[in-house]
Amino acid sequence: MIPTVEFLQERFDHYNALCFEGTLPAIPIRLSNAQSFIGRLQYKPVRDWRRRIVRREDFVLRISTRFDLPQDEVEDTLIHEMIHYWIALRGVQDSSTHGKVFRAKMKEINEQHGRHLTISHRSTPEELDRDQRISKHWLCVSLLADGRTALTVCAQPCIRTIRRAFQHAGTIRSMSWYCSLDPWFNRFPRCRTPKLFPVDPAELQSHLTGAEELK
Ligand SMILES: [Zn+2]
Numbered sequence: 153m154i155p156t157v158e159f160l161q162e163r164f165d166h167y168n169a170l171c172f173e174g175t176l177p178a179i180p181i182r183l184s185n186a187q188s189f190i191g192r193l194q195y196k197p198v199r200d201w202r203r204r205i206v207r208r209e210d211f212v213l214r215i216s217t218r219f220d221l222p223q224d225e226v227e228d229t230l231i232h233e234m235i236h237y238w239i240a241l242r243g244v245q246d247s248s249t250h251g252k253v254f255r256a257k258m259k260e261i262n263e264q265h266g267r268h269l270t271i272s273h274r275s276t277p278e279e280l281d282r283d284q285r286i287s288k289h290w291l292c293v294s295l296l297a298d299g300r301t302a303l304t305v306c307a308q309p310c311i312r313t314i315r316r317a318f319q320h321a322g323t324i325r326s327m328s329w330y331c332s333l334d335p336w337f338n339r340f341p342r343c344r345t346p347k348l349f350p351v352d353p354a355e356l357q358s359h360l361t362g363a364e365e366l367k
Contacts, residue, residue, distance in 0.1 A: 231261060
């Protein structure tokens with residue numbers, strides 16, 4: 153989806169109430185055509201005579217409309233920026249950009265609300281598509297009990313362990329295994345433990361055409 157300001161504003165209010173106890177003041181949300189980021193929080197630091205930041209003002213939340221991302225990813229991006237906003241407002245000095253305070257809040261939201269927020273430098277789809285290294289991928293495509301499709305790119309030595317764990321997972325309705333050289337799969341982490349990454353089934357299917365199904 154390509155988000156609109158109205159959509160983002162509504163989602164902002166929703167997650168503000170859900171994850172931040174409604175403590176975040178309204179913020180101007182602007183759409184951007186940027187290719188270098190998906191979401192970004194901007195503000196002006198106000199400094200005292202010792203150049204220390206005393207407060208932050210003129211907050212603006214920018215979301216890029218250059219990418220057609222799944223709604224979940226747009227919302228995760230929005231919530232990610234809302235954590236930055238929450239930290240900036242409280243004047244908390246975190247240990248780094250995505251430091252201890254950020255990670256603790258992110259973990260809390262992921263656990264309590266089933267989100268998939270990350271702190272990895274989120275590459276743009278163009279950056280991801282540019283990764284054309286060829287290597288063998290061992291893939292497990294799972295149909296989840298809730299109807300979603302999930303992908304797991306497995307590290308080869310861990311296939312058996314992951315397969316066994318998935319066979320006993322109540323959340324998985326069925327699974328199929330493939331081997332593929334498609335560089336599209338480079339964007340997923342190679343799992344050594346059973347992890348599921350929900351994916352768009354149509355997009356996944358288009359990258360499975362050349363894959364070999366494993367029995
Ligand atoms: Zn961030």
